Amino acid sequence: MLLMNPGPVTLTERVRNSLLQTDLCHRESEFFDLQDEARARLVKLYDLDPAQWSAVLMTGSGTAAVESMIAALVPENGKLLIVENGVYGERISQIAAQYRIAHSIVKHEWMQAPDLARVAAALDADEAITHVAVIHHETTTGRLNDLKALASVCRERNVKMLVDGVSSFGAEEIDFAEGTIAAVAATANKCLHGVPGAAFVIVRRDALAAAASRTYYLGLVRLASLQDQRNTPFTPSVHAYYALVEALRELDEEGGWRARHARYLALAEQAREGLFARGIGSALPAAESSVVLRAYKLPDGVSYERLHDALKARGFVIYAGQGGLSKELFRISTMGDIHSPDIERLLVSFDELMR
Numbered sequence: 001m002l003l004m005n006p007g008p009v010t011l012t013e014r015v016r017n018s019l020l021q022t023d024l025c026h027r028e029s030e031f032f033d034l035q036d037e038a039r040a041r042l043v044k045l046y047d048l049d050p051a052q053w054s055a056v057l058m059t060g061s062g063t064a065a066v067e068s069m070i071a072a073l074v075p076e077n078g079k080l081l082i083v084e085n086g087v088y089g090e091r092i093s094q095i096a097a098q099y100r101i102a103h104s105i106v107k108h109e110w111m112q113a114p115d116l117a118r119v120a121a122a123l124d125a126d127e128a129i130t131h132v133a134v135i136h137h138e139t140t141t142g143r144l145n146d147l148k149a150l151a152s153v154c155r156e157r158n159v160k161m162l163v164d165g166v167s168s169f170g171a172e173e174i175d176f177a178e179g180t181i182a183a184v185a186a187t188a189n190k191c192l193h194g195v196p197g198a199a200f201v202i203v204r205r206d207a208l209a210a211a212a213s214r215t216y217y218l219g220l221v222r223l224a225s226l227q228d229q230r231n232t233p234f235t236p237s238v239h240a241y242y243a244l245v246e247a248l249r250e251l252d253e254e255g256g257w258r259a260r261h262a263r264y265l266a267l268a269e270q271a272r273e274g275l276f277a278r279g280i281g282s283a284l285p286a287a288e289s290s291v292v293l294r295a296y297k298l299p300d301g302v303s304y305e306r307l308h309d310a311l312k313a314r315g316f317v318i319y320a321g322q323g324g325l326s327k328e329l330f331r332i333s334t335m336g337d338i339h340s341p342d343i344e345r346l347l348v349s350f351d352e353l354m355r
């Protein structure tokens, strides 16, 4: 079965086999070697300086990393502005509300790009705002939000950015050097091709120094400081760390995030062109979409359930639209061990279905 849902992904045999390594106690030096390698490779993936940036690991799914980032990095007397244009932006607002973090929201329709003029006006109207939270790749629609443009709006106002990069880290460009991004949250089991269970926040060390402590298990500062001392507060998902490290080695050998971007782009375009030729249109223009996942319009008279079940019977798991989009859209991700002949077979399956 090929997984074309937005994570967990179809594993390579190499990553799958890494799960079969020896049982490991998380208080032994071998575990800390593994933890050190994962952290070092995560920082190196975007050529970051480990003296300035820390990769903080935790056990949980991508939402754990997002929650840890938001709960810690808006300081006690800080305020968060959340840019919402999909399910995941709305999730950050729910997290901020749950922790009683002062926040306001610039809300958009799910199909819309962030309106920079509205974001700028919201920042200008409220000097208390210290941070902006945004989703890099809004997986709801496949839209790649323009981090560069948003960063310049924030930089002019001396506001830092907290980025949900869960479905972009490892495959899309992220400009850490520009200085406005304070942290990016992500997970092992999307563009990195690991298994679910390990998540992480890439955070500037100076942002950690100003962080708040609002949560126990997901406390970012404590996780960071113990990991710097080759320690860990709790039992980590050891096997997920095995897979993460193996997946990061594989990614490095394949040429890093740029190579993964190029590979995903080719697959996404092959799928888009093939579906277009079969009368199935994209929900968004390619130039506004990520290379990771694209949303498509359901063909007239075909329900998602019928499409899903027919493709599943042929070995492909696709993904529904979320919420109100579930009757209009379906989504196809090209993360994981997916290659051009797989997309070709998928398109042939569509031919059979359309007949």
Ligand SMILES: *Cc1c(COP(=O)(O)O)cnc(C)c1O
Pocket (backbone or CB within 6 Å): 006, 007, 061, 062, 063, 064, 066, 088, 135, 137, 138, 139, 164, 165, 166, 167, 187
């Ligand atoms: C997948 C995803 C998440 C996290 O989902 P989990 O199920 O917790 O792994 C968060 N944000 C975005 C943009 C995602 O695509």
